[in-house]
């Protein structure tokens with residue numbers, strides 16, 4: 170299995186990468202500062218490589234593709250994991266700046282689109298191609314009872330629509346959106362009940378057991394289908 174994971178230097182992405190290696194996969198990771206990704210480097214060993222990647226930049230995604238092309242023709246699984254939660258502390262409409270909203274959308278929504286588009290030629294050569302995009306229950310329209318966090322919520326709703334549309338258009342691949350749970354990471358904070366390793370374990374199970382019939386669906390880390 171050949172896997173690409175974005176934002177794999179820490180948190181859920183790091184755990185996804187570690188577990189991919191344990192499954193015997195070849196793992197290519199994209200991170201913003203490869204020189205600082207020491208834990209990831211040690212975890213990958215000879216089973217993977219780390220390349221510089223900022224999912225908010227077309228040029229950076231192009232450089233990532235060039236580097237990848239020297240190593241492989243195929244990818245079986247793309248995990249769009251990289252994300253930011255810029256309005257985690259201050260989520261009201263009055264404090265929402267256009268700049269914060271656009272930056273969040275660029276990373277969380279356009280990032281997965283850029284990466285998926287760039288990876289399509291590799292996925293077409295891969296076996297049972299899967300694109301798993303780490304979204305959030307906060308992007309669910311029907312689940313939104315708490316309000317707030319406009320930028321983050323909007324960005325995850327947009328990525329959910331991307332997943333659904335991709336599934337309709339590209340029936341040869343399996344495209345799913347995933348809610349990882351509330352996870353103990355820099356983003357989720359210390360109060361979160363779920364360890365990143367447990368969330369990643371669940372995500373991998375969902376990815377590995379998903380079939381084309383699941384394409385265009387939204388699941389949590391426990392495999393439960395979630396409402397859009």
Ligand SMILES: NC(=O)c1ccc[n+]([C@@H]2O[C@H](COP(=O)([O-])OP(=O)(O)OC[C@H]3O[C@@H](n4cnc5c(N)ncnc54)[C@H](OP(=O)(O)O)[C@@H]3O)[C@@H](O)[C@H]2O)c1
Nearest residue numbers: 176180181201223224250251252305351352354355356357
């Ligand atoms: N933790 C939770 O409770 C929770 C709940 C629902 C959904 N999620 C989603 O799960 C995913 C992973 O989050 P996490 O909890 O593991 O958060 P995290 O520990 O903050 O990790 C986020 C990762 O994304 C990377 N990243 C951010 N912007 C990037 C960019 N422009 N280009 C490339 N990489 C970028 C970060 O890299 P740097 O180190 O360079 O910043 C980091 O590796 C995110 O999509 C998040 O929205 C998390």
